[in-house]
Structures are given as C-alpha cells and as structure tokens.
Amino acid sequence: MTNRVDYIKSSIEGMEKTIADLQTACEHKFSITKSFDEPKISIVNSVYLGIEGNNRPKGSDFTITCSKCSLVKNLSYCFSCPRCFEDLKVEDLVNWRSDYKEDRYRRFGYYGVRMSTCPNRDFSIANDEFDQ
Ligand SMILES: [Zn+2]
Numbered sequence: 001m002t003n004r005v006d007y008i009k010s011s012i013e014g015m016e017k018t019i020a021d022l023q024t025a026c027e028h029k030f031s032i033t034k035s036f037d038e039p040k041i042s043i044v045n046s047v048y049l050g051i052e053g054n055n056r057p058k059g060s061d062f063t064i065t066c067s068k069c070s071l072v073k074n075l076s077y078c079f080s081c082p083r084c085f086e087d088l089k090v091e092d093l094v095n096w097r098s099d100y101k102e103d104r105y106r107r108f109g110y111y112g113v114r115m116s117t118c119p120n121r122d123f124s125i126a127n128d129e130f131d132q
C-alpha cells in the first residue's frame with residue numbers, strides 16, 4: 001500500500017466482495033419498488049398480451065428489491081411473473097395469433113405466439129416471436 005487512495009480502493013473492493021457474498025447467501029424477500037402498468041388481457045381469459053412484433057408493451061418493466069440484502073432486479077412481465085417474480089416458463093410456439101390477438105394479428109403476419117407461464121400458474125402471457 002503506497003498511499004491513502006490505494007488503501008481506500010482496496011477497502012472498497014473488500015466491502016463489495018462482502019456485499020456480493022451476503023447477497024449470494026441471502027434467502028431473498030423481494031417486493032416491488034418500481035411498479036409496472038397493468039398488462040392488457042388478451043381475448044383468452046387469464047392470458048395477458050405481451051410482446052407484439054418485436055415491441056415490449058410500454059410500462060412492462062418493473063423493479064424488485066430484497067428487504068434483507070438490498071439486491072435489486074430489473075424485470076419485465078414479458079419474461080418474469082409480476083406476482084411471484086419467477087422466470088416464466090416458455091411453451092411451444094403456436095401459429096394462431098388470432099386466437100389471442102383478434103384482428104391485431106394482421107399487423108405481424110410473420111410472427112407466432114409463444115405462451116409463457118409462471119411455474120406457480122398465477123400468470124400467463126402471449127409473446128409474439130418471429131416465425132419464418
Ligand atoms: Zn436478499
């Protein structure tokens with residue numbers, strides 16, 4: 001150690017490592033700290049509308065923070081459950097966008113729909129996916 005700045009830098013590195021260790025070992029307790037806009041429901045009851053073409057719905061991003069270790073995660077309800085924050089499980093690509101999107105399907109003829117569902121079965125969303 002040659003000067004105070006080096007000393008401070010190495011102290012910060014040590015603290016960052018401690019924080020990373022605490023966050024890795026934590027049994028997280030997440031809650032939403034920046035909310036999303038409520039997603040639109042598709043024409044199938046209980047299935048929400050996700051990505052259209054390549055576009056994520058406006059307001060689909062949200063932030064969760066752990067109250068025990070302050071870990072922050074930025075998520076989107078197109079990929080993560082907004083109720084229990086699990087990663088959504090993707091299902092097979094289906095061609096029948098009209099089943100979910102009514103006449104809106106005409107705008108993105110080359111896209112299929114991939115259903116994504118929470119493992120806890122409390123959230124399902126229909127995301128478009130390029131299909132050619
Ligand atoms: Zn935590």
Ligand SMILES: [Zn+2]
Binds near residue numbers: 081118119121
């Ligand atoms: Zn869920």
